[in-house]
Amino acid sequence: MSAAPAPSTVHAAHTLPPRVAQFYALTKPRVVQLIVFCAFIGMVLAVPGLPSALQWGQMALASAGIWLVAGAAAAFNCLVERGIDARMKRTAWRPTARGELSSTQALVFSALLCAAGSALLYFFVNPLTMWLTFATFVGYAVIYTVILKPLTPQNIVIGGASGAMPPVLGWAAMTGQVSPEALILFLIIFLWTPPHFWALALYRVEDYRKSGLPMLPVTHGNEFTRLQVFLYTLILFAGCLMPFIYGMSSWIYLVAAIGLGLGFCGYGFVLWRRYSDQLARKTFRFSLIHLSVLFAALLVDHYVL
Numbered sequence: 001m002s003a004a005p006a007p008s009t010v011h012a013a014h015t016l017p018p019r020v021a022q023f024y025a026l027t028k029p030r031v032v033q034l035i036v037f038c039a040f041i042g043m044v045l046a047v048p049g050l051p052s053a054l055q056w057g058q059m060a061l062a063s064a065g066i067w068l069v070a071g072a073a074a075a076f077n078c079l080v081e082r083g084i085d086a087r088m089k090r091t092a093w094r095p096t097a098r099g100e101l102s103s104t105q106a107l108v109f110s111a112l113l114c115a116a117g118s119a120l121l122y123f124f125v126n127p128l129t130m131w132l133t134f135a136t137f138v139g140y141a142v143i144y145t146v147i148l149k150p151l152t153p154q155n156i157v158i159g160g161a162s163g164a165m166p167p168v169l170g171w172a173a174m175t176g177q178v179s180p181e182a183l184i185l186f187l188i189i190f191l192w193t194p195p196h197f198w199a200l201a202l203y204r205v206e207d208y209r210k211s212g213l214p215m216l217p218v219t220h221g222n223e224f225t226r227l228q229v230f231l232y233t234l235i236l237f238a239g240c241l242m243p244f245i246y247g248m249s250s251w252i253y254l255v256a257a258i259g260l261g262l263g264f265c266g267y268g269f270v271l272w273r274r275y276s277d278q279l280a281r282k283t284f285r286f287s288l289i290h291l292s293v294l295f296a297a298l299l300v301d302h303y304v305l
Contacts, residue, residue, distance in 0.1 A: 022095040023109055026078045027071030034292070035070045035166045036063050041295045042170025042185055045248070045302055055174065061124045062173035066166065068117025069133045075110040076141040079103055088207040110141075121173075129173040136165040150212070153219040160193035167295075184242045189291070191239045195232040195268060196287040198225050202271075203280040226272040229283070233268035237261035240294060249301045256297035260290045 043059045044051070051059065078085065078096045085097035095101040101109075114137060121130035144159030152158070167185035172178055201208055201215045202225055208215040217225045240257040243249040267283040 022100050023075075023105075025095055026075040026101070026106060026109065027113075028074035028078075032067055032070045032074060034288075035163075036067050037292070038166035038185075038189065038295060039063065039066045039170035039173075041299055042167030042182060043174050044170075044299055045167075045181065045185075046171045046174040046179075050303075058125060058174065061120060062129060062170065065117045065121035065125060065129070066133055066169055066173075068113045068120065069137050070117075072110045072113035072117065073137045073141045075106055075113065076137075077145045079106040079110065080141075080145050082106075084211045084213065087210050088204075090204055090207055125173050126176050128176055128178075129169055132165065132172055132178075133169050136162050136169065139165075150214070153214045153216045155214070156194050156197045156216075160190050163193055164189035180246065181243075181248045184246060184248065187239050187242065188236070188294070191232065191236040192287065192291055195229045195236065195264070196284065196291075198229050198232075199271070199280050199284040199287060202226065202229075202275070203277040203284075222275060226275055230265070230268035230272040233261075233265045237265055243298065249298055252304060253297045253301040257294060260294055264290050 040059065040063055043062060047055055078094050081091075082094070082096040082103070085091035085094050091097060096103075096106050114134075118130050118134055121133055139162035140159070144155065144162055148155040148159050164186045167189070168178055168182045171182035171185070198216055201217050202222060205215070205217040205222070209218050216228065240261050241254070244251075244254040244257065264286060267279075267286050271279050271283050
């Protein structure tokens with residue numbers, strides 16, 4: 001039995017030709033949108049004051065290139081995990097899992113997106129951004145998906161380095177270098193990733209058990225995972241104060257970081273002490289709000305003060 005398609009895929013199916021919608025679904029649009037959003041924040045923060053028309057153009061080109069390579073990595077992930085996806089309710093709708101797209105089609109699609117995005121970044125942005133983005137592709141599509149994910153329950157922690165790269169890519173796109181500010185943004189997403197994904201894994205544990213993947217709730221149990229989620233929210237809270245401590249933001253961001261951090265820690269604590277699948281879902285959803293609003297606060301702070 002197949003699960004219902006994700007909302008973004010259902011929407012695409014109604015607005016795009018069926019075959020185009022299937023390829024579009026391989027790019028995991030909602031995930032890629034968050035990636036490009038975080039990269040864009042890195043671009044904006046790297047530019048003092050309001051960007052010029054030329055800089056806005058460079059941001060648009062960089063965003064397009066990052067979107068293409070991120071979409072390529074997502075498509076490659078769907079190809080590699082098509083058997084696993086077919087056994088999981090959350091992912092059984094994907095075109096590769098359902099056999100609607102062949103392995104060759106998915107591979108060629110991924111390669112074309114990666115090549116187009118890399119060329120765009122290399123020739124119209126700068127070589128450093130291209131190489132960093134390509135390294136992120138390899139880190140996610142190969143090192144995380146092929147090696148780490150089926151090997152260790154710490155896959156999310158180690159593989160989180162790839163997911164934390166978008167603001168670094170954005171910063172490099174505008175400055176041609178990687179500065180301490182970019183690394184602070186990297187650190188925030190790196191620390192955010194484990195509680196975000198483990199909250200999901202807690203209420204999807206049966207899916208992961210059937211898939212054979214060694215996710216933490218499967219290998220170490222529900223209670224241990226809940227404790228790890230709470231501990232990571234505490235570490236993340238401290239990490240989110242770094243932009244203010246380093247001087248790259250002011251009180252507007254600080255207020256948002258404290259409020260969001262306390263909220264995430266609160267969810268983590270309650271989840272640890274009184275578990276329910278519904279609460280795990282709420283924690284997962286709040287983690288998305290946490291990251292989005294946190295980075296939006298950085299953006300507001302950058303222009304207001």
